Amino acid sequence: MSNKKPGTRELFRRISQLSSEAEWTPEENRQALAEAGIDPEALTARVLANLKTHRQQAQASWRDAAHAKRSALLQNFGWGKISQQLVGLNRTQLLGAIKTAIDNLSAATRQEYVVAHRKFEKASDDDLRSMLEELEILREVEQSKDGGAR
Amino acid sequence: MDPKAEEALARISDQEWKDLILALARYTLSVSRNLRWRTRNPVELPGGETVDSIVSKAIEKVYSGERAWHPDAHPDLKKYLRDVIDSLLSHLAESQENVLLRAVPEPDSRDAPAWESGSEERERAADWLVGGSRSPEDTLRSREQAALEDHALELLLEECASDPVLLDVLEATMDGYEKPADISNHKGIPVKDVYKANKRLDTKLEAVRQRITREHMASAERKGV
Numbered sequence: 001m002s003n004k005k006p007g008t009r010e011l012f013r014r015i016s017q018l019s020s021e022a023e024w025t026p027e028e029n030r031q032a033l034a035e036a037g038i039d040p041e042a043l044t045a046r047v048l049a050n051l052k053t054h055r056q057q058a059q060a061s062w063r064d065a066a067h068a069k070r071s072a073l074l075q076n077f078g079w080g081k082i083s084q085q086l087v088g089l090n091r092t093q094l095l096g097a098i099k100t101a102i103d104n105l106s107a108a109t110r111q112e113y114v115v116a117h118r119k120f121e122k123a124s125d126d127d128l129r130s131m132l133e134e135l136e137i138l139r140e141v142e143q144s145k146d147g148g149a150r
Numbered sequence: 151m152d153p154k155a156e157e158a159l160a161r162i163s164d165q166e167w168k169d170l171i172l173a174l175a176r177y178t179l180s181v182s183r184n185l186r187w188r189t190r191n192p193v194e195l196p197g198g199e200t201v202d203s204i205v206s207k208a209i210e211k212v213y214s215g216e217r218a219w220h221p222d223a224h225p226d227l228k229k230y231l232r233d234v235i236d237s238l239l240s241h242l243a244e245s246q247e248n249v250l251l252r253a254v255p256e257p258d259s260r261d262a263p264a265w266e267s268g269s270e271e272r273e274r275a276a277d278w279l280v281g282g283s284r285s286p287e288d289t290l291r292s293r294e295q296a297a298l299e300d301h302a303l304e305l306l307l308e309e310c311a312s313d314p315v316l317l318d319v320l321e322a323t324m325d326g327y328e329k330p331a332d333i334s335n336h337k338g339i340p341v342k343d344v345y346k347a348n349k350r351l352d353t354k355l356e357a358v359r360q361r362i363t364r365e366h367m368a369s370a371e372r373k374g375v
Contacts, residue, residue, distance in 0.1 A: 008296075008299040008300060012355060013184050016183060018323075018345065018348035026172050029176040032179065035353075038193060054209060057213070
């Protein structure tokens with residue numbers, strides 16, 4: 001119990017506060033909004049449309065951040081060298097290069113990579129180039145681990 | 151954004167979002183009704199804000215990471231968004247646009263249904279309008295406001311007369327019992343029913359607000375203001 005009896009104004013505020021903390025069904029919410037002259041369906045549609053925009057922006061921002069991280073990693077692992085090697089390779093050569101790069105991985109990494117990319121033959125040429133860049137990163141990481149172990 | 155928040159948001163279906171938006175909009179309206187707005191309208195707020203723009207902004211702040219929602223610390227997204235809405239409305243109510251441009255209605259003007267159920271704290275915050283020393287006019291206005299609130303309470307009691315549970319809950323709240331559990335213990339009513347009664351009380355309070363507004367408009371018309 002609070003210390004003193006509330007004034008009328010405070011009494012009304014408390015009623016609204018407790019009411020807002022109660023569980024309202026969607027129908028009760030619709031009715032309350034409609035009684036205040038708000039079209040609940042139009043309101044929901046507007047907010048949902050805004051929500052989808054925020055969601056897309058958040059996803060785009062996540063993609064941009066991931067892309068930036070990937071670029072930074074590739075820079076660290078000699079991205080320029082890899083990219084130059086990939087220029088001019090046709091699809092057959094790209095597929096061959098990927099198979100060779102996979103074979104050069106350690107057994108454990110190779111197994112995981114093959115499971116994750118089991119349908120890589122169906123990927124676009126751009127995706128195959130990205131895979132080769134990733135494989136180069138993996139190779140560098142494995143080599144640096146080996147070096148660290150020695 | 152916290153990866154857990156991202157995952158949790160991605161799991162919410164469109165239907166769940168619709169229900170959540172409705173709940174948040176109703177909540178926004180309820181909070182807005184207890185604040186003082188220069189627009190004298192809890193739906194059309196200063197700065198071109200509306201109930202749905204406030205709900206949209208709250209969601210946007212979570213998605214953009216401006217309000218960092220951590221599901222581990224705050225598992226209930228609805229409650230978290232309600233807190234964001236509280237903050238947005240509070241800032242808007244205290245904004246210069248709302249405070250500096252707030253019109254002081256003439257007691258008998260058509261605008262006078264300036265009966266708003268803002269909290270006592272909110273009322274004191276607006277006292278700068280009348281300065282340090284209150285003029286006789288201000289004193290009169292305050293008395294009229296108090297009389298209006300007493301009238302509102304009379305009407306609310308009248309509206310609740312046929313519902314003993316509502317009267318019990320209202321009586322307990324008037325006696326200073328604030329928490330549903332305390333009201334429940336004091337009156338022997340299940341907590342669930344205390345919440346339900348407060349929903350009905352809130353609805354009746356809104357009916358009283360509208361009734362008073364109509365009474366004032368009719369009075370102003372009769373006086374030809």
